[in-house]
Amino acid sequence: MRDEILVDIQHLSKLYPVETGFFTRTNLFVHAVSDLNLQIYRGESVGLVGESGCGKTTTGKLLVRLIDPTEGKIAFHAEDGVVDVATLRGKALKRFRRNVQMIFQDPYESLNPRMTIYDTVAEPLDVQGIGTLPEREERVAELLETVGLTPASSFMFRYPHELSGGQRQRVAIARALVVEPTFVVADEPTSMLDVSVRTGVMQLMQELADKLGVTYLYITHDLAVARYMCQRIAVMYLGKMVELAETEELLHHPQHPYTRALLSAVPVPDPTYKRKPMEIKGGISKPINPPPRCRFYERCPIADDFCRDNDHPPLEDKGGNHFVACYKV
Amino acid sequence: MRDKVLEVKNLTMHYTTRKGPVYAVDDVSFYVGRGESVGLVGESGCGKTSIAISLLKLLPDNAEILSGQILLDGVDLVPLSEDEMRRFRWRRISMVFQAAMNALNPVYTVEEQIIEAMQQHMPHLSDEEMHARVDQLFELVGLDPAFKNQYPHQYSGGMRQRAVIAMALSCEPDLIIADEPTTALDVIVQDQLLKRIREIQEQLNMAMIYISHDIAVIAEVSDRVGVMYAGHLVEMASTEAIFHHPVHPYTMGLMSAFPSIVGPKRELTTLPGEPPDLLNPPPGCRFHPRCHYATSICREKTPEFVEYEEDHYVACWHPGGEG
Amino acid sequence: MSEGTVATQHTYVPLWRVRLNLFLRSLRTNWALFAENPIGLIGLGIIIFFGLFALAHPILMNTVWPSKIYDPVSGYDMEVAFHPAPPSPRHLLGTDPLGRDVLSQLMYSTRYEFALGILSAVVTVVIATTIGAVSAYYGGIIDTLFMRLADLVIMVPFLPILIVLSALTEVGMIELALVIGILSGFGGTTIVIKSQALAIKVKPFIEAARVSGGGDFHIIFRHLIPNLLPISLLYMMFVVTGAIFSEAVLSFFGLTTIQMSWGIMINTTQLFGYLLRFDTWWLLIPASLAITTLCAAFYLVGRALDEVVNPRLRRR
Ligand SMILES: Nc1ncnc2c1ncn2[C@@H]1O[C@H](COP(=O)(O)OP(=O)(O)OP(=O)(O)O)[C@@H](O)[C@H]1O
Ligand SMILES: Nc1ncnc2c1ncn2[C@@H]1O[C@H](COP(=O)(O)OP(=O)(O)OP(=O)(O)O)[C@@H](O)[C@H]1O
Ligand code: SF4
Ligand SMILES: [Mg+2]
Ligand SMILES: [Mg+2]
Numbered sequence: 023m024r025d026e027i028l029v030d031i032q033h034l035s036k037l038y039p040v041e042t043g044f045f046t047r048t049n050l051f052v053h054a055v056s057d058l059n060l061q062i063y064r065g066e067s068v069g070l071v072g073e074s075g076c077g078k079t080t081t082g083k084l085l086v087r088l089i090d091p092t093e094g095k096i097a098f099h100a101e102d103g104v105v106d107v108a109t110l111r112g113k114a115l116k117r118f119r120r121n122v123q124m125i126f127q128d129p130y131e132s133l134n135p136r137m138t139i140y141d142t143v144a145e146p147l148d149v150q151g152i153g154t155l156p157e158r159e160e161r162v163a164e165l166l167e168t169v170g171l172t173p174a175s176s177f178m179f180r181y182p183h184e185l186s187g188g189q190r191q192r193v194a195i196a197r198a199l200v201v202e203p204t205f206v207v208a209d210e211p212t213s214m215l216d217v218s219v220r221t222g223v224m225q226l227m228q229e230l231a232d233k234l235g236v237t238y239l240y241i242t243h244d245l246a247v248a249r250y251m252c253q254r255i256a257v258m259y260l261g262k263m264v265e266l267a268e269t270e271e272l273l274h275h276p277q278h279p280y281t282r283a284l285l286s287a288v289p290v291p292d293p294t295y296k297r298k299p300m301e302i303k304g305g306i307s308k309p310i311n312p313p314p315r316c317r318f319y320e321r322c323p324i325a326d327d328f329c330r331d332n333d334h335p336p337l338e339d340k341g342g343n344h345f346v347a348c349y350k351v
Numbered sequence: 352m353r354d355k356v357l358e359v360k361n362l363t364m365h366y367t368t369r370k371g372p373v374y375a376v377d378d379v380s381f382y383v384g385r386g387e388s389v390g391l392v393g394e395s396g397c398g399k400t401s402i403a404i405s406l407l408k409l410l411p412d413n414a415e416i417l418s419g420q421i422l423l424d425g426v427d428l429v430p431l432s433e434d435e436m437r438r439f440r441w442r443r444i445s446m447v448f449q450a451a452m453n454a455l456n457p458v459y460t461v462e463e464q465i466i467e468a469m470q471q472h473m474p475h476l477s478d479e480e481m482h483a484r485v486d487q488l489f490e491l492v493g494l495d496p497a498f499k500n501q502y503p504h505q506y507s508g509g510m511r512q513r514a515v516i517a518m519a520l521s522c523e524p525d526l527i528i529a530d531e532p533t534t535a536l537d538v539i540v541q542d543q544l545l546k547r548i549r550e551i552q553e554q555l556n557m558a559m560i561y562i563s564h565d566i567a568v569i570a571e572v573s574d575r576v577g578v579m580y581a582g583h584l585v586e587m588a589s590t591e592a593i594f595h596h597p598v599h600p601y602t603m604g605l606m607s608a609f610p611s612i613v614g615p616k617r618e619l620t621t622l623p624g625e626p627p628d629l630l631n632p633p634p635g636c637r638f639h640p641r642c643h644y645a646t647s648i649c650r651e652k653t654p655e656f657v658e659y660e661e662d663h664y665v666a667c668w669h670p671g672g673e674g
Numbered sequence: 675m676s677e678g679t680v681a682t683q684h685t686y687v688p689l690w691r692v693r694l695n696l697f698l699r700s701l702r703t704n705w706a707l708f709a710e711n712p713i714g715l716i717g718l719g720i721i722i723f724f725g726l727f728a729l730a731h732p733i734l735m736n737t738v739w740p741s742k743i744y745d746p747v748s749g750y751d752m753e754v755a756f757h758p759a760p761p762s763p764r765h766l767l768g769t770d771p772l773g774r775d776v777l778s779q780l781m782y783s784t785r786y787e788f789a790l791g792i793l794s795a796v797v798t799v800v801i802a803t804t805i806g807a808v809s810a811y812y813g814g815i816i817d818t819l820f821m822r823l824a825d826l827v828i829m830v831p832f833l834p835i836l837i838v839l840s841a842l843t844e845v846g847m848i849e850l851a852l853v854i855g856i857l858s859g860f861g862g863t864t865i866v867i868k869s870q871a872l873a874i875k876v877k878p879f880i881e882a883a884r885v886s887g888g889g890d891f892h893i894i895f896r897h898l899i900p901n902l903l904p905i906s907l908l909y910m911m912f913v914v915t916g917a918i919f920s921e922a923v924l925s926f927f928g929l930t931t932i933q934m935s936w937g938i939m940i941n942t943t944q945l946f947g948y949l950l951r952f953d954t955w956w957l958l959i960p961a962s963l964a965i966t967t968l969c970a971a972f973y974l975v976g977r978a979l980d981e982v983v984n985p986r987l988r989r990r
Contacts, residue, residue, distance in 0.1 A: 073537040086885050119887035132878040136900045138696065146886035155689070179692050186625050197882065216394035216564065218622040218641075221608045225621055243537070246567075246610035250619060273612055287542035289567035291609050293590040305507050305540055 027099055028205060028237050029062040029085065034094035036080050040310055053309040054080040056261045058094070059337065064204070067231060067238035069252030069269070071245055073284075073306050077261040078241045079127075082207040084108075085239060086124045087115065098122065098205070120150060123198035127210040129190035133182040139166070139193050140178040146201045165196045169226060188219035192226065199230060209241045224251060245288050249273060257281045260309040260317040263337060267344040277340060277351045280318050316348070324350050355422075356526050356558045357383040357406070357444075362419035364405045373629045375401035377582040379419075380656060381664075383526065386556040388549070390573030390590070392566055392605075394626055397579045399562045400449055403528045406560075407446055408436050423526070441472045445519040449530040449562075452511035455503035461514045462499040465521055472522045488517040493547045509540035516548065526558040533568065545571055566609055570594055575662075578602045581627050581637040584656060588663035598659055598670040600642045636668065644669045707982045714978020720971035724964075728784035739778065746782035746934050749774045758946075758954055768956040770939070771946035780960050783935045787968060790851045790921055791914035797855025798863055798913045799906045805860070806867030807898045810875050811890065820864065827861035833923065840929040847932055850924070854917045863909050867902055874901045904983040911976030915969045922965045936961040 035057055040050040055077040062068050070078050083089045085096060087107050096107035100121050110118050123146075126132035133142055143162045147153055153161065166174035169192040182190055191211060198206055208227065212220045228251065230236060240251045248255050248269070255272045257265040257280065265278040276282045279302070286300040302321045309317065314333045319325050329335075329349055337347040364376040375398040383389050391399050404410055406421055408428060421428040423443060428436065448454065456464060465488065466481050476484070489496040492513040503511055512532055519527055529548065533541040549572055552559045561572050569576055570590060577587040578599065586599040597603045604622040624641040627633055636654050639645040649668050656666040708714050735741060743751045750773040751757075751765070757773040759765060767776040809817040836853060839845055845853070874880070875898065883893050924930050925937025928945075932938055939961040940949075948954045 073539065083881075088881055088884060116887050119885065122885075124882070124885045126878040126882060128878055132882050134879040134883075134897055134901070145883065145888065149883075149886055149888045149892055159689070179696060188625060194882070197886070201886075216626065217566070217605060217608050218394060219625060221610075221619045222621040222623075224619070244610075246612045249612055249616065250610050270616070283539060285612065287538045288612050289538075289542070289545070289565070289571045290613050291567040291570050291594065291606070291611050292613070293570045293573075293594050295613060301543070302539065305509055306537065 026064040027061050028064040029060075029099070029239075030095075030097040031058055031060045031062075031085075032095040032097070034058040034081070034084060034096060035092045036077075036084055036089065037092045050310055053261045053312055055084065055091075056309075057334075058261075058263055060256060060263065060266070062205075062237060062239060064099075064237055065231075065235055066253045067240050067251060069248035069255040070239060070241045070258060071243060071248050071255060071284075072258035073243065075260075075306060075308065076258045078243075078258060079209055081258075082124065082209045082239060082241050085205075085207050086122050087118065088124070100204075116150060119146070120152075120201045121203050122205045122207070123201065123203040125191075125194050125198045125206060125208040125211045128214055129187050129194055130182075130214070132194055133190055135182055138179045138181060139171075139185070142182075142193060143197045143200055146197065150201065152201065161200065162196075165200055166193075168230070169193075169196045169199075170222070171196070186219075188215055188223060191215060191223050195223070195227065195230070199234065199236070202234065203236065205237045205239070207239045207241070210243065211240075212247060213242065213244065220247075227251070245273070245285065257284065260306070260312065262317050262334060262347065264318065264347045265345065266337065268342075271342065271344055275344070277344065277346045278318075278348050279322050279324050279350070283323075318348075326350070354385045355382045356385050356387075356424060358420075358422040359402075359406070360420040360422070362402070362405060362421065363417045364401060364410070364414060365417060366401075366411075367413045367415070368630070370630050374582050374632070375414075375629060376405055378656070379584045381577055381584060381587055383558045383560060384574075385525075386553075386558055388552055388559040388561060388572055388574050390569035390576040391560060391562045391579060392564065392569045392576060393579030394564055396626065396629065398582045398629075399564075399579060400530055401582075402579075403446060403530050403560070403562060406528065407440055407444055408433075409440075409446075441468065441519075441522045441524065443524055444526045444528065445522065445524040446528040447515055447519045447530060447532045450535065451515040451530075451532075452508060452535070455511060455514065457503055460500050460502055461506070465514075465518050468518055469521050484521070485517075488520055491520065491551055492517045493543070507540075509536050509544060512536060512544060513547075516544075520551065520555075523555070524557065526560070527552075528560045528562070530562045531564070532561075534563065534565070541568070548572065566594075566605060567611070578605070581632055582629055583637055583666060584664075585638065585667065586663075586665045587656075588660075588665075592660075592663050598663070599638075599665050599667045600644055600669070600672065601638050603672075604641075636666075644672045704982055708978055711978040711981055713974050714981075717971040717974030717978065720967055721975065724784050724968055724971070725788070727781055728788060731778070731781035731785070734778075734781070739775075744775045744778045746774060746779040749778070751775070758948065758957055760954075761956055767960050770942055770957060771948065772942065776939070776956055776960060779934060779939055780936070780964060783939070783961075784964070784968075786847055786932070786935055787918050787921070790847055790854075791917045791972070793848070793851040794855035794858070794917040795910040795913040797852060798859040799910050801856065801859030802863035802867050802909070803899060803902055803906045805864050806871050807894050807902060809864075810868045810871030811894055811898060817868075820860075821868070824861055824864050827857055828865075832857060832920065836920070836924055837927075837929055840924070844931045845924070845929065847921075847930075847935075850921060850930060850932075851917065854920055855913070858913055858916065863913065866909065867905060870905050871898055871902055874898055904979075908976055908979045908983055911972045911979060914972040915976070918965060918969050918972075936965050 034055060036055040037051040038054055040052060058081060070081060072078055084091050087110060091108050098105050098107050105114060105118060140162055143165065144158045147158045147161065163174040163178065166177055171177040171189060171192055212223050215223060231238060240248065242248050252269055254266065255269050256263050257278065259280050265272065265281045273285065276285050283300050283302040286298055290297060302323055304321050316329050316334050319329050335347045335349045337345045340346050340351065360380050362376055362379045366373040366375060379402060393399050405416055416429055419429065423439065428439065462485050465485050469476060469481050485499055486496040489499055494510060494513050506514065516532065533544050536544065545568065563569050573590050575588065576590050576593040577584050578593065578601065580601050586593065586597065586602045593602060594606065597606055604620065607620045608622060610619060622641050627637055633640050635651045636649045639649040642649065654666045654668045656664055659665045659670050735744065741749065743749050751769060754769060757769050758771050759769045761768045765775050767780065770776055805820050809820045839853065880893060880897055883897050921935060922937035925932055925935050926941050928941055940958060943949050943957040948957050
């Protein structure tokens with residue numbers, strides 16, 4: 023399972039110009055994602071975690087080519103050869119869309135309120151001209167049953183406002199899976215759902231991954247959810263990936279000071295458990311034209327002059343496929 | 352039993368809507384001891400905010416308290432007029448509203464807003480005393496008083512939330528109700544704020560009702576926890592008991608559905624079905640369509656909220672899954 | 675969530691039938707919302723009344739009203755000594771200075787007012803929705819171009835354009851409808867619809883459609899425009915009001931070549947010097963009342979639709 027690369031991300035960056043005035047051109051940029059490198063293997067699911075604004079969604083959108091990267095390459099290993107996602111266009115882009123799909127965070131906003139569930143789920147088949155009409159209907163019905171909307175016939179022709187949040191998110195999952203993609207970017211698919219419904223959706227996504235061999239990039243700000251959904255976890259801080267390791271390894275032996283602070287701040291649903299406190303200074307800000315040094319320097323409790331005077335540390339293997347970007351570990 | 356600041360007895364409140372009444376708070380009874388922190392958990396729409404605004408009697412036009420008592424130090428608030436209520440709000444009970452950090456007025460500085468609240472409720476203070484008090488409050492919630500003359504938009508989310516808490520504390524209430532004060536914040540900021548809230552509450556010996564949908568947060572801040580489901584309070588006990596020996600099937604389900612980053616990675620269980628629609632809730636126990644242990648009596652009669660063990664209340668025909 | 679489902683479990687219902695049923699169902703629920711608002715019902719009642727009024731005219735002309743006497747344009751009643759004659763059993767609303775029956779004129783004009791209002795509204799909405807959606811979707815130079823054009827159209831007042839136009843060519847009903855439709859379509863309505871389209875464009879379901887493989891055309895016509903239709907429909911009502919009113923003003927000043935309309939009726943009154951005389955009220959009041967009520971009716975319907983379309987305005 024760990025041998026075949028599906029997505030190979032090389033030096034991926036995305037800068038957004040900062041809007042200042044109406045006519046003034048600026049040279050201020052938000053470095054939403056900068057110099058990201060990551061290999062995703064076929065069949066695994068990788069978690070991307072980090073605080074709000076660290077660039078998780080931007081990364082996800084780059085991978086499905088909703089936005090164009092400023093720099094870098096995303097090699098996608100499709101059945102019929104390797105493509106560079108960043109330069110796809112026309113027919114090739116359309117073919118790529120059959121392989122790669124995305125699930126969005128907000129189940130209330132990601133379904134068109136004027137389209138029935140059938141139309142929404144069949145849309146990818148429709149725009150890509152897959153199958154005949156009866157075939158599409160059959161496929162949609164089958165998929166709705168798979169995601170737990172049974173009987174499919176009673177859901178097919180409802181509108182989104184007639185469904186609960188959990189049901190809508192199931193529809194969104196069905197839409198993403200209808201073209202049988204190999205790779206799915208899931209952007210916080212359960213963060214808007216209630217606990218009692220959330221586990222159902224999480225389990226569904228896992229079952230489908232096993233059954234259909236889907237590879238996920240699972241974006242979340244919740245480490246506990248990532249623990250259950252992912253084999254590996256990548257931690258991002260202000261556009262940079264700071265740590266990458268197997269899930270349990272990362273949770274039990276976090277090495278980057280940011281990961282350690284993050285883990286120590288996660289509340290635990292057990293009143294007798296005492297967390298090891300690890301405080302860091304200040305709050306997260308926007309990476310607008312950041313200095314070249316380590317992005318975490320300002321808040322880091324263990325930083326020294328070396329960190330201040332050098333570039334952002336490279337992501338290095340510290341043994342056992344545990345990658346950390348820090349000079350001090 | 353200990354000294355109770357607040358005692359709520361059989362409180363029922365509903366909203367009138369075009370499709371019929373929504374019983375958002377239905378026959379709810381509980382108490383809050385002096386200096387105690389009580390957590391209230393439940394999923395979206397189960398009536399947590401509705402309880403809070405009923406306690407303060409800050410109800411929207413279409414809401415009405417139908418029955419029950421709200422005893423604050425023995426005084427029933429339910430029959431009080433709006434004028435009489437005003438003497439209790441802020442001074443005796445105050446509240447941090449859900450999404451309150453977005454409710455700060457953008458055209459006044461944070462200090463001006465806190466002072467305005469104080470002028471209304473503590474008119475006996477002089478100007479200097481008020482300014483000094485703002486400084487104290489800022490330090491209390493962990494904000495640098497140097498920022499007090501800034502406008503809300505110059506604050507980060509976490510700072511704004513602290514400012515709102517400072518405002519709620521300005522009149523030294525006996526009871527503070529915090530409705531999801533950290534939900535919109537990142538974990539690290541949430542963690543800092545939770546610690547602060549807990550410290551303040553203990554330091555001032557102030558009672559607190561802390562509302563959240565996140566049981567992990569509730570575990571951190573509460574002495575006792577009440578679990579709500581579809582307008583009913585279904586279980587209430589010490590935090591320890593709720594987390595280690597829950598007896599209501601819903602609480603039990605919730606506990607095993609919640610992922611944690613510590614301890615062994617256990618199997619998460621899924622509660623079948625969806626939370627009910629409060630416009631036409633299921634008859635009998637409202638949880639019965641999703642309950643493993645439901646029997647015919649559950650489908651017909653609503654279980655009473657009774658003491659199951661000492662100071663452990665539950666509304667269930669088969670607590671702990673027993674027959 | 676509990677509403678009945680259209681497709682039942684075992685019988686196969688063809689897709690078009692399902693869609694038809696869904697459409698009828700949405701019509702029913704929207705009607706229920708609309709019907710809750712007395713304002714809208716009053717407006718609709720008035721519109722229906724005028725509709726019947728217009729329909730009744732050809733029937734009357736073919737049965738009880740001989741066209742020699744009652745024709746709205748060329749009729750003349752020789753049996754009445756002096757025109758304009760006050761209301762009488764023969765002429766319920768009297769006659770005009772040229773001896774024509776006022777009631778017949780009023781009824782005859784109604785259908786043209788409707789045609790004018792609806793044609794200009796349809797033209798407006800088709801233009802405004804397409805341009806609004808396209809310039810919101812593409813932004814950039816296309817957007818700037820259309821928005822500057824809109825500013826221009828708004829800045830140049832409407833009546834002077836029509837006055838110049840009427841000097842250059844003959845302005846009949848259809849020309850007028852087209853001009854009103856086009857000006858309002860490229861002007862203010864576009865801006866309103868574009869701002870709505872901007873709000874829809876950033877919704878995640880648009881991104882979801884792109885990830886599904888949908889092209890620009892697909893997204894504009896399948897996602898953007900259907901979500902703009904409610905607001906477009908709303909603006910249609912206001913355009914109707916504006917069009918009827920503009921026609922009246924232009925005709926009053928004699929700037930159109932329309933043979934008969936409510937505006938022309940008032941224009942005739944003025945030409946013969948009866949405008950400000952109370953003793954010949956039947957020349958002025960019926961026509962102006964008709965203009966005001968029909969305009970108001972469309973406006974009221976628009977306001978009621980506003981509540982259906984914008985759930986925020988709705989009471990819970
Ligand atoms: N279209 C845009 N224009 C300008 N800046 C943007 C844009 N989209 C995102 N950003 C900025 O890029 C940074 C990363 O944003 P992103 O949405 O990827 O964060 P995120 O990790 O997904 O956060 P969240 O957890 O809040 O969803 C943020 O600072 C954000 O303000
Ligand atoms: N003003 C209102 N009019 C009618 N119904 C209302 C009103 N406010 C709330 N409700 C309904 O009452 C129920 C309880 O709402 P409440 O806001 O108390 O829930 P909550 O537990 O605070 O949820 P959340 O976690 O989403 O804040 C919900 O079903 C809600 O739809
Ligand atoms: S009363 Fe019955 S249905 Fe309700 S929780 Fe208890 S066992 Fe389940
Ligand atoms: Mg995001
Ligand atoms: Mg609430």
